[in-house]
Amino acid sequence: MTIVLETRNLEKRFGGIIATGNVSLSIEKGARHALIGPNGAGKTTIINLLTGVLPPTSGTILLEDKDITGLSTHARVRLGLARTFQINQLFPDLSPLQTLGLAVSERLGYGHDWWRVTGSKPAVMAEVVDLLERFHLGDVMEDPTAQLPYGKQRLLEIAVAIACRPRVLLLDEPAAGVPEGEREDILAAVAALPSDVTVLLIEHDMDLVFSFADRISVLVNGRLFVEGRPEEVAQDPRVKAVYLGEEAHA
Amino acid sequence: MLLARLSQDEVTGRFVGRAHWHPLEVLFWVGAFATIWLFPGKHLILTEIAWLALFALSLDLILGYAGIVSLGHAAFFGFGAYTAALLAKHEIVNEPALALVVAGLAASALGFVSSFLVLRGTDLTRIMVTLGVAFVLREIANQNGWLTGGADGLQGVTMQPILGLYRFDMFGHNGYVYCLVVLFILFLLARRIVNSPFGLSLQSIKNNPLRAAAIGVNVNARLIAIYTIAAGYAGIAGGLLAQTQAFASLAYFDFERSADLLLVLVIGGAGYLYGGLIGAIVFKFMHDYLAVLTPQYWPFWIGLLLVVLVLVGRERITSWTAPFRRLADRLDWRRARPPGASAEGRQR
Numbered sequence: 001m002t003i004v005l006e007t008r009n010l011e012k013r014f015g016g017i018i019a020t021g022n023v024s025l026s027i028e029k030g031a032r033h034a035l036i037g038p039n040g041a042g043k044t045t046i047i048n049l050l051t052g053v054l055p056p057t058s059g060t061i062l063l064e065d066k067d068i069t070g071l072s073t074h075a076r077v078r079l080g081l082a083r084t085f086q087i088n089q090l091f092p093d094l095s096p097l098q099t100l101g102l103a104v105s106e107r108l109g110y111g112h113d114w115w116r117v118t119g120s121k122p123a124v125m126a127e128v129v130d131l132l133e134r135f136h137l138g139d140v141m142e143d144p145t146a147q148l149p150y151g152k153q154r155l156l157e158i159a160v161a162i163a164c165r166p167r168v169l170l171l172d173e174p175a176a177g178v179p180e181g182e183r184e185d186i187l188a189a190v191a192a193l194p195s196d197v198t199v200l201l202i203e204h205d206m207d208l209v210f211s212f213a214d215r216i217s218v219l220v221n222g223r224l225f226v227e228g229r230p231e232e233v234a235q236d237p238r239v240k241a242v243y244l245g246e247e248a249h250a
Numbered sequence: 251m252l253l254a255r256l257s258q259d260e261v262t263g264r265f266v267g268r269a270h271w272h273p274l275e276v277l278f279w280v281g282a283f284a285t286i287w288l289f290p291g292k293h294l295i296l297t298e299i300a301w302l303a304l305f306a307l308s309l310d311l312i313l314g315y316a317g318i319v320s321l322g323h324a325a326f327f328g329f330g331a332y333t334a335a336l337l338a339k340h341e342i343v344n345e346p347a348l349a350l351v352v353a354g355l356a357a358s359a360l361g362f363v364s365s366f367l368v369l370r371g372t373d374l375t376r377i378m379v380t381l382g383v384a385f386v387l388r389e390i391a392n393q394n395g396w397l398t399g400g401a402d403g404l405q406g407v408t409m410q411p412i413l414g415l416y417r418f419d420m421f422g423h424n425g426y427v428y429c430l431v432v433l434f435i436l437f438l439l440a441r442r443i444v445n446s447p448f449g450l451s452l453q454s455i456k457n458n459p460l461r462a463a464a465i466g467v468n469v470n471a472r473l474i475a476i477y478t479i480a481a482g483y484a485g486i487a488g489g490l491l492a493q494t495q496a497f498a499s500l501a502y503f504d505f506e507r508s509a510d511l512l513l514v515l516v517i518g519g520a521g522y523l524y525g526g527l528i529g530a531i532v533f534k535f536m537h538d539y540l541a542v543l544t545p546q547y548w549p550f551w552i553g554l555l556l557v558v559l560v561l562v563g564r565e566r567i568t569s570w571t572a573p574f575r576r577l578a579d580r581l582d583w584r585r586a587r588p589p590g591a592s593a594e595g596r597q598r
Contacts (some may be wrong), residue, residue: 021584050465077466089464092455097265102454103465105447111467114448119265122258125567130267137258142264165463 003062003200004029005050005081005168010059014047019045020056021222027168027200034201034209037219038242043202044086046169046219050200051083052076063168078107080167084157086176086202093145096137097157099145100128103163127163135159137187151182158189168198175205180202210234269445278524281432286427293426299534300429301490306514306526307433307440308483314520315444316476317456319373321508322380323484325364325387328502330357330485332391335498344410346418350432352491357485358478365477369470381505388503401498406494416444418494425494432490436483440523443479452476473569513552518558 005027012020018025019042027033037043050055050061052073060069068076091099101119104127105111119125132138135155140148154174161169175186190212193199203209209216209230214231217223226236233239280528285296305327312318334353343349367379391398411417416424443449443536451472454462459469491500501507510533518529536555541548 007372040561053460073463074466074468077464082463085461085464089458089461091454091461093457097261098450099454101265102447102450102467106451106466110447111451114443114446116265116447117269117445118447118450119262120402125258129261130257132261133256140341141261146264147362160461160465 002029003027004064005044005200006062007050008060008062009059010046010049010061012042012054012058013057016220020049023219024223025217025224027198029198030196031215032199032201032213032214033217034203034213035217035219036203036209037225041219042222043219045222046170047083047172047202050170051081061191073176077164079168080165081170082161082164082166082168083170084161084174086171086172088137088153088157090145090153090156090160093144095142095144096132096148096152096159096182097128097141099156099160100131100137100163101125103160104131108165124234131159131163135162136185145210149182151178151185151250154178154182154186155189158186162193162197165195168200169193171199171201173203173205174201174209175203254493265463269441275524278527282430282434286430290421290423292424295534295538297422297426297494299427299530300426300433301487302511302514302534303493303527304429304433304436304490305484305487305511305529306438306518306530307523308480308526309511309515310489310520310523310526311440311443311480311483312477313515314522314525315456316452316473318368318473318477319376320380321377321505321512322370322382322384323511324503324505324507325380325384326357326361326481326484327488327491327507328384328391328498328500329360329387329488329558330354331492331498331502332398332404333357333485334489335492335496336397338409338493338496339404339407346409346412346493350486350493353489353492354482354486357488358482361481362474364476364481365474367490368477369473373408381508384503384505384508388500390502391500398500401500403497405559407496407498409493409496417498422494429490429494432486438485440483444523448472448475450551451468474490512555516527516556 003026007023007025010023010025011018012052018137023046035043035046045054049056052068052071054071062066062068063076063079063081066079068079068081071079073152094102098118101124104116104124105113105242108121108124110121110124119128132141137156137159139151139153145153148156158171158174171190174190175183178186187208190208201209201212215228216230217227218239220231220242225242226233226239228236285292289296305323308326309320309323312320333356334349335354337349338344338346353589364383367383368376371379392400394400403506407416412424412428416428416500418425451462451467454465454467455469455472472485483593488502491502514529515526516529517532518525518527536552537548544551
């Protein structure tokens with residue numbers, strides 16, 4: 001299998017605190033890879049390093065064998081690395097229609113266009129319509145995002161990332177905070193992600209992790225602790241001790 | 251699947267429909283041009299409204315769309331004004347419309363250079379930086395009296411006819427038509443910009459720069475671009491003032507001018523292009539009438555209005571006007587929607 005996303009000895013320090021310590025992670029093409037770990041293990045820091053929100057203290061990040069360590073966030077998106085956010089990062093005043101229209105326009109290279117009306121390109125609109133349908137956003141497409149129910153906002157969060165047509169998608173706790181009634185839609189959307197998209201899932205919810213992932217990395221105190229197939233990780237006594245043990249008693 | 255399949259044509263219509271001309275917009279501009287014939291005696295104050303509206307439109311582009319707060323927008327206004335006045339005085343560019351383009355480009359160049367100062371930081375740092383730039387420029391103009399006339403202002407400017415045909419007459423008739431046409435052209439351009447993907451990306455940056463970058467928007471490049479464009483608009487507004495007055499003064503750089511501008515935009519509302527225009531009309535007429543009514547207390551009324559506007563909040567004002575806008579929508583056949591659909595989604 002080919003490796004699409006790789007980190008080599010990735011390290012991030014905040015003063016004396018090591019948020020990410022010497023992490024070397026390889027993610028295979030088409031994988032459903034989950035990154036788990038207790039609170040404060042440094043999962044979100046790794047996402048921020050991978051997407052370029054934070055610069056690493058040392059180490060390199062490779063996307064399809066290309067060193068992207070020094071690239072800006074938007075340049076990484078153009079290369080096919082997109083993410084969702086644990087806490088919704090949407091455009092409150094814009095509607096789903098505008099949000100998706102913008103994301104697709106940007107990807108197709110119309111973002112600099114200051115003359116034509118947004119949405120006048122059939123290629124853009126065909127994709128927008130498809131995304132609105134796939135993520136069940138058609139009935140609210142013209143409402144400002146701030147007024148959408150939380151579940152719809154979570155769906156939009158994923159839809160925007162998919163609109164970037166990523167080769168690698170980083171899902172940061174997609175089901176976080178979603179009420180039980182709206183959960184099904186999110187889980188279905190995650191399960192229905194295109195199989196050629198490589199997914200790195202950061203998640204607290206063990207049901208979701210074990211139903212979704214084909215490979216799991218466990219992060220403890222900023223360091224990779226264990227990595228393997230779900231059944232291996234589930235049976236690893238060290239993992240049970242630091243992590244799953246707590247869950248089992250909870 | 252519960253939903254009926256969406257039709258691409260319909261969705262496209264909803265999207266592109268936002269950019270269509272609303273009947274009220276057409277009415278606004280027909281009214282604006284009608285003033286040329288309807289109020290020939292008011293052309294001097296209407297001229298002031300026209301350049302102030304353009305100046306406020308410029309601030310709306312960066313504040314209302316891209317979310318850049320500025321308390322020093324007069325920097326570009328003054329720079330454009332001095333450029334236009336100097337070009338005429340030293341007979342470098344004699345034709346006013348061409349000189350105005352040069353003034354706009356000069357202000358744009360200044361905007362481009364100073365845009366790098368507003369890329370980072372919070373609203374407070376931006377306010378301080380923009381304020382600082384305006385102070386610095388004012389002082390440079392003050393110190394270089396040989397060029398700018400210093401505290402006395404730049405005198406002895408003689409304007410040539412516009413396009414070689416229309417003289418700036420003492421009643422301001424031609425000057426007003428000139429300002430109004432320039433305002434209209436630049437408004438059309440601004441309208442295209444805000445409805446384009448570029449304009450939408452500015453709104454996304456204002457809403458959430460982190461996410462904007464995460465969908466591939468080059469945030470800094472877009473902010474530099476709009477700041478440069480807006481500076482050009484402000485420079486042209488200043489150029490119009492200098493040309494119609496045949497004069498430029500240090501007061502053009504003043505903090506009060508930047509602050510008044512913000513007030514104009516707050517009165518009219520930011521983020522829909524007409525706010526600056528409507529604000530300019532309200533501001534100038536209030537100034538004119540209230541100053542006659544109560545000469546000493548004009549700032550009192552403007553202060554009261556400001557406090558009320560801020561306390562009540564723009565959102566609530568938008569909701570007061572919602573019935574009117576719904577009526578306006580019903581008058582617009584292109585925006586006709588199936589009954590029961592939410593009317594709020596596309597109203598901004």
